[in-house]
Amino acid sequence: MATPAISGSPAPTPGTDISSRGPQSPSDPSPEPKQLPELIRVKRDGGRLSEGDIKSFVRAVVDGSAQGAQIGAMLMAIRLRGMDLEETVALTQALANSGQQLEWPEAWHQQLVDKHSTGGVGDKVSLALAPALAACGCKVPMISGRGLGHTGGTLDKLESIPGYTVIQSPEQMQGLLEKVGCCIVGQSKKLVPADGILYAARDVTATVDSLPLITASILSKKVVESLSALVIDVKFGGAAVFPRQTEARELARTLVAVGAGLGLRVAAALTAMDNPLGRNVGNSLEVEEALLCLDGAGPPDLRDLVTRLGGVLLWLNGLAEAQAEGAARVAAALDDGSARDRFERMLAMQGVDAGLARALCSGTPAQRRQLLPRAQKQEELLAPTDGTVELVRALPLARVLHELGAGRSRAGEPLQLGVGAELLVSVGQRLCRGTPWLRVHLDAPALSDPQRSALQEALVLSDREPFTAPSPFAELILPPTTAQQ
Template identity: 45%
Template sequence: MGRTRSQKKTGPAYVQNGTRNQGSAKRSASCLIAAQESSNGKRKVLRTMPPVKSPNGDGGEPLDSVAGKASAAAAAAAAAAVAGSPRHFRFTDIMEKKLNGGTWTEDEIKWFISEIVKENGTIEASQIGAFLMCTFIKGLNAEETACLTKAMMLSGDTLSWPKEWEDKLVDKHSTGGVGDKVSLILAPALAACGMKVPMISGRGLGHTGGTLDKLESIPGYTVHLQSERMRKIMEDVGCCICGQTANLVPADKILYGIRDVTSTVSSLPLITGSIISKKAAESVNALVLDVKVGKSAIFSQDETLGREMATSLVKASSMLGTKSTALMTRMDNPIGCCIGNTLEVAESIQCLRGKGPTDLRTLVEELGGCLIDSLLQGTCNGKQQISDTLDNGTALAKFQDMIIAQGVDGCLAKRLCGLPMDNIDEVWQVLKKAENKTQLKAEKTGYISSINSLELAKVCLELGAGRAVATAAVDHSVGVNLLAHVGSHVKKGESWVTVYHQASDFTEKLSNRLQATLEYSDHPVSVPNIVIDVVRPS
């Protein structure tokens, strides 16, 4: 599928209170009419939807995986969620109410969500499209957004944990970036600090890399965990990183499939509901949100948009009872030096050994520190605790235990985690290697002032490191390793990047595109702090 209609070129500005692009609105209306005319009912439309991607950079599942309807368990959960509703609603009445400037009640929203996940629900696909378009144009206030998020969360299974873990359950969510391997480091670092981390992640689609794809570059690693096994790993190790099950927030799968074809992906209330409903279903006590801001961010290309998104996510999460903090972080240049699945595993192990790029380590420490401080209310230095686990090897030990618990052979895991990782190429001693590597030379002398990370990611996509459609295979071994970063001084003819590729995949055209990602300056370049601001509940 690639980037959605609303994500072409520089990515969309999302919509919260009805401000929108007229062209987008016209395109959305035509999509909605097409959806109405192409089917006799909801089930047919849902079953023919293309695989979709969640708006956080994580890969979604094909709607076929739930056959356009919730499982029996999810339907039962949805029915329970609306048990307190005073009466059955007419869809046309609640639509007319919003179009006339009214506000939806919690009961109206709960009723709508319960109907779309029921096997024999009364809501048709065209009506779901109308609901989404109405939300896109008219917007939702904070209370409506929280009600929508809660109803989505309760549309399927929610996770439950032992009472003694109550003040230790934490998670992190990123809105998607280039070279973003933070989860691979942060989850075991938090576990080494005594936290419990049930991290449900996704696959990559388009230019964003998926956490699950990176971990699956380690042979044997399984992302599919039954709840009993997940709980056992959490008990023994303290963290796990796995995929979303079909019964977790099924309403989101249904809504997102139709958001995609009605160009309502960029609605901020809908983005918020999609992200927070899945995190709330994990039943964690504290959540940190990494909201990417910059030229390579999926949604927030400037600080104003980033702040709006961060505020909306924090408000909705807090209203559902989860302590939440959002960090607005820069996404103009790549995070760390490596882009590509196996390469990012190698760089994660580097960081877990107390080495690696400064920006990556800073991001891990800041996000982890926020989580620990929010739970312990400033009684300790959370950032220093995370830093200590990276330096003393306890985070690396948790990572090794986690991958073994999730299916990796013990001997292979020990070999991988035992690599000194002074050089990224050491990873090829254990994991599958690309056929070729090519180094590109700097075309001039100067200081690197900018690296177009979005274009770097797109080149890696063409090499096979990512997928343009959800069903595509991924080549874990390909990617790039930056030998110089923003602020580095390079001389003409000096190598600045290593490209790992298969025999005939790296063409002259791709080489030229990589060279064009660099911008040079004659003067030293200062590198701004990767954290722009912190957004907390008001």
């Protein structure tokens, strides 16, 4: 097996002026680099930072010469003054160049795809989508993250499967792509280290919601994967970073434009995050639901999102002539068991005992539950009155589960992997007073009165007739060189 090349500087991306990478002639000396205080002052006063300025700042972040106060000041200046497209492209590229690059065999070029989500409640799309894409002929080197705050993390969900190892070397990643077609791994400290430093600083400097900083953080981790196509699931709604669809659309358009500037085909899907996605929320419970999706079953909103996002990717990289055809191919991979087979093989190659991986993927839902972490007790909540389920607010549900141990408030905190909740009803369903609508899995002795009250307030009932819930998929922003199909 050939090993992937690792280098400190990647090959130039399309649209990059590679002449600037060579040594400067004596007759055209490079300008003296600005000191950090001057760079901060330029951005603070609304000026533009050059590509060289941005490289200098990122270099100082990585080598430790930038003080914490200086990093925070620059982030706040960017948050308040913004960055134009060229600045954001330069920042993304500089972050990507701050560590190792992943390079794959040339023959894989058109097959390499990935998906990223801005974070949601019950969002287990990656667990089903990566193996489904692999079954459709793609290579998916998915670098995922952990949950922080009320949103769940893909790595935490997978680590609820005993033995699953998220840390994989580039050589191990290539082996997974060769033999399985996909891997879901964590971000190494050698991959995009500057982003790790800036991300931690953003979290404590109230600059998390900066569009250029969000864009550069997301895309820098994807640039190092050397992808042919990427789809980003941009959430909007009550449990999303951006409550309003107009704000999410602005981020989506920025991501697509910056991706184009880096030579990367990026599509951005706007999807609603008012209700939880699917019916299960919580790490091991979401693994169970992802397995149902891989069985060709499970909640329709989850399957809809998996097939739509997969269809976009297959179309973007030329493996399908239209988005609908791509979605149908992904659906077929879910229905015929080929996606589930890839998931089983991925588990076994990422540290899960082969017998356990087989039992999880071939077992019944009841058998699967016995193989995954379980909470000590369950408590059901009852509908307070008759009505039609108009909404199950995802944010208060996620916050209570976070309090119960399903999420973390700071990096490194241990999780209660079996804690979570099952929705026993669907949006649009008619309920009678006293009908169980939520089953909470908890390790605490019981829900507190405030927790129970918060959960009950998450259920919104109306006098409407029963209805079919709409798809969470709301809008698609495509690269500028493509046409909607």
